[in-house]
Amino acid sequence: MQDPYKSGADRTFWSRAVARDFDPGAVSDPPPFTFGRQDSFMSAGSCFASNVRRYLELWGCTYTVAESPHPQWPESRETLYYEAFSARYGNIYTARQMVQLLQRATGAFSPAEEYWVDPEGHFIDPFRPGLALRAQSLTEFRALTTQHLAAVRRAVEDSSVLVFTLGLTEAWYSADDGAVFPACPGTVSGSFDPDRHRFVNFTVDEITYDVGRMVSILRSINPTIRIVLTVSPVPLVATATGRHVLVATAHSKAMLRVAADTAVHDDPGMAYFPAYEIVTGPQNLGTAFEADLRSVREETIDKVMQAFATTYLGFPTGTKAEVQARSDVTTEDMISQAFADECEEMMADDQLRPIVRDPIVDPIPGPPAPVPASGILQRLDAVRRRFDR
């Protein structure tokens, strides 16, 4: 009897699939579904997720845009990260943040820290702290928030596909009700209150559970929506755990990666796309990132998105250069600017922070008490049991 490796395909051997003849388009497992021209896409997640829109639009796919500047008021265009997705939710770094957004969009949750007020008396959205156009009254704030949340719901209703990128495990939340923020209060806007703002580093079962909740709410709005999960290859700007940021990054990405695989397991409406592996694998020989060793190079993003097209799209696309050569896509120009903008996560690093609205940046407290370790497998079993119910 031959051992099982003897009959393995080339793609299952490192020497044949990675060390040589690496093909990004062959990395993904065979997907349970593919997409056609009739599909409409929504994307959400960390900074890396904004690539999805610009490529899909380049390829002539339908990208759902449920919230955009009014054509008569170009000044209502927000900073580009808020215009880079299907609605103005900006970067969604954690699965919990996405669950919370969907809960708010369906009226299932109203955060206790509904707003912050800046020194001019304008209203800051704690869940979109980088919005440049702040409401000038509470009535306006609530109306704009209602409009935004309705757009989120509409985006889900109108899309047949959600591409969601898991970015971080670390987050800050309100002690009032557990509402998570996209950035530590006081870094982008608002101020840090050590009695009210707490740090959390989500565990793999918490993330998996949150992804499950996310899927459940999405399907309650749109039962046929299909979900592609990815993990952002972009390292952490900073960690609040007190550990070395390299170790913290490895930990976070490992948690997200396991949670993604667990979540898509046996769900024909979900798939995992290996953007993380295509970017961070050693096959790139250290060329995947810019000089800051964090920003993914444009050529690498192109590779990832070509692999996405190969895996999921049932029609020819072409490389970015080829598409650009044959069309004048102005949206792409706009969205590509998103990469020049700094995301909220970067506000955690004083040395990277381009704009500090609030001159008083409260100190980030020391690392939280260590969480007792428990076996990942035990946690996964617990999560699976929960889903099975």
Next chain:
Amino acid sequence: MRPTDPTDLGRKGPKEIHVLTTLIERQMETRIVVIGQSNARALLDGYECMVRDRPERPGAAEVTVVMKRPKDLAINSWGPDGHQRRIEPHTMSEVLTQIGPTHVVLMWGGNQMNLRAMLATGPPFDVILPPALGEADYAPDSVLVPCAAVVAYVRNRFDGNAELGDVLATTGPLNAKCLFLAPPPPLPGTAVRERLRDEAHFIRVMKELGVDAATVKLVPDAVRQKLWVLLISTYQALAAEQDSAFLPPPAGTTDAHGMLDERFWGVDATHASAEYGMRYMDEVLSWAGVPTP
């Protein structure tokens, strides 16, 4: 009191005593320069009506109204008791330097909202005014445009305006009191539609939109009224930043809905009448300390 000869200023030698006398005279006079673009037309015409119908009102004040047109300046200048005089500088800064006003009145721009949001394109939109500026109502089925975006639009038109910067820079050293006036309230949609067919700018825009004056969609009056409130609040803020005063539109010139009252409609879709300008100029004179006879 004779009009001062600005060429006397700065002369030395035998003319020194005359110059000193002129300077003292000038310190005692009220010399008002009103500067603006198309919305200054109502002031210019209104003041002309005033000196004709109520010649006693200006008293000893000298009033010059400068209206910038696309290619030149239209300047009317009246000496004490409304006697018209000739003045031919080429730039607004030259007018200011030549006259040495005690009071500078700016009717700057004012058509921002008419240009941007009189004709409607795209889905209906609305704004919610801050509590200090009015009711916080809005049409829930409209796209809500943040007030901050509207204010940013108005500010951008001011902040990058080299001409206004030049006027303010020239005004500063003159130690003149400075006053910002508000653009007139918007005309109601019915009046706008009647007048659109004669307006070259809007005819061009409507042609681009593929509509005409009869079919073009107008931004609802209630929304335009709110945009105007935001507009004049921005003028007020700008005035405060410049350590200047701000004078709202003359009392009694709006209708029950806050639009320009029919009695003050101008001949076109966006401007007010000479009657409106006369009322405003009356208030300008009062602000400058010119007593009502």
